[in-house]
Amino acid sequence: MINQIVIESFNEKIFVQRILGSVEGVKQTPTVIAIGGIHGNERAGLNALLKVFQTIEEENICLNGNFYGIAGNINAISENIRFKNVDLNRIWTKEEILKLYLKDELEIESEEQNEIYFIIKDILNKEKGPFYFLDLHTTSSDTQPFIIISDSLNNRRYSSNFSIPTILGIEEYLNGPLLTFINEFGHIAVGFEAGQHDKEVSVDNCVAFLWLALVAAKCIHKKEVKKYSYFKHSLSLFKEDQDFYKIDYKYTIKPFENFKMIEGYRNFEEITKNELLAYSNQREIHSNIKGKIFMPLYQEKGNDGFFIISKISKFWLKVSLVARKLHFHQLLRLLPGVKLDRRNAYTLIVNPRTAKFLAIEIFHLFGYRKKMVKGDNFYFIKRDRKISEFI
Template sequence: MQTERIVGRYSGREKGPLFICLAGVHGNEPAGVLAIERFFRDLATFPDIPFRGTVLGLKGNLAALKAGTRFIGRDLNRMITPDIVGRISEIPKDSLREEYLQLRELLDQVHEELERSRPQELILLDIHTTSADGGIFSIPAENIESQKLALHFHVPIVRGMSRELEGTSLSYFAPEFAGFPCRAVAFEAGQNDDPKSELRSVAVIINGLKAAGCISDADFPNEWEHLLLEYASRLPAISELICVHPVNPGDGFAMKPGYRNFQPVRKGEHLADDKKGPILAPVEGMILMPLYQSQGSNGFFLVREFTA
């Protein structure tokens, strides 16, 4: 067992899901780790709480968290593919370096816990923050069960993101992982350095556990729910991805200052620059996750409000 990677673990008396809270997949996003620590401190004040299943808190990229950088050699949340996982599983662990070692150890920990608890299902909540300020939102995996779970978080939902991005935790874990049915949702809790990002993450952990049937409203109050509702009231309930602007090393990408999540943009608006010149919005929409940090492979995303 990798004690440094485990933030906390709690098992109830009743059989139920394995609910994994994952944070720090990017090392410059510590709010999720702080949120998981806070949640387990709060949970310890309810020693007799009726709890179904197991909740496990894990840190993602230990080396990057220590360095305070998004990643060391490669973005961990863009390399979780069957091909890479298959290759690193055949290499001795002491021969692996950087994110390849982090990925191997993380997946080993999940497999170890699945063998230990033999849950009815696996649920993954992957907590992140953004370099830009503005809105909060969830990104469910593409299976309908994950999308239904995201509705219970009480935050805006962005559809199509996990389908567009290769190598994320969502696309690898759901809808099935190691023979267990899996629901997976990522939560973007706010700006990296915003203290409320931690509290909003705690609120989503609690909402997720309630939706999974691990705890009930009566047994575990959610004192930070209002922080989610305050943000959600000003944002579209469901959005869908229109396009993403990729960034490669050496592009010289520089976002124009001042953009916030869900800020409307016009077609042709000057959003950023790189070595080739101005980068204009290809369509009208709302901007998400404009890149205001040196590391990252996506300059910005454009979404539009979803209407059935």
């Protein structure tokens, strides 16, 4: 297993090791933890983190709280591939964490996970909250920067500091991403997608995002960041409002399926109903709804072909905010066919007939996201949580 490497990335030689940098602030709080390269072919975040740590050192910038930078899948980074055996951003479940404790020999990505997990655990134990987690990514298609969060109110509040599109609820469609795992302990966790993998501007966008994120977390004062307004401006240059989006559809690529996206789609591009989007084993795939195309896949690895998203109305956002603040979600479990999971106070077990009758949107409104289907039942997990001890 490789622990440190020098790579050529964006025409620079960079030194990648697990802890890319760490700075202690004058106060104990807050703590910002940023991760770059959890997907090994998404290097922009690594360059950006190293640049930000370098600037902090060179300009002798004083931080209030603590700031850590962690490298993701170092073995995959060394080969510029998304992952070696399994996607490091799809194995953050309690079952997989338990395996880290039980197994003597770990697979390569589990080794990586093991190191990252214990670093995070250590930081959570030794520092004081609030904790802010930032996960830096890039995409295979051309895109403007955007944010992905689980729909908790603290995540929503934090991400409204960045005037870029924000996508809610991707965790219903993905298994085991790091940020969802972190969220379950009540911490703020934001995924930032900076642009296309190989474009220089993706590094600039990550740098801008990191400074803005440090200021928004109150880890650093605005006046300490020389180019603050430039960074703010550069991220919002894309003329897209701070709109929130929901995911309406995901196309999953099956094993051994030959999937080919139609060339040239930009992220967020409008699509019509019945539009030809891709080929699967030479068969045409048309969209069954209209909306905006999201994360169309233009690389070999990965099994999310594309998503279709639509804008969430301001009214819905407001209503769901009020409903959650007033704890209206407690009414949900009084309904027939809905019961509280005795082992987990954040989980509702719902029978499919009730789920159909109520529509999943109602659960979304109250801050619940469908986690899994077990037997005949749906399990909905609440996203707003109190801080709890990390496992």
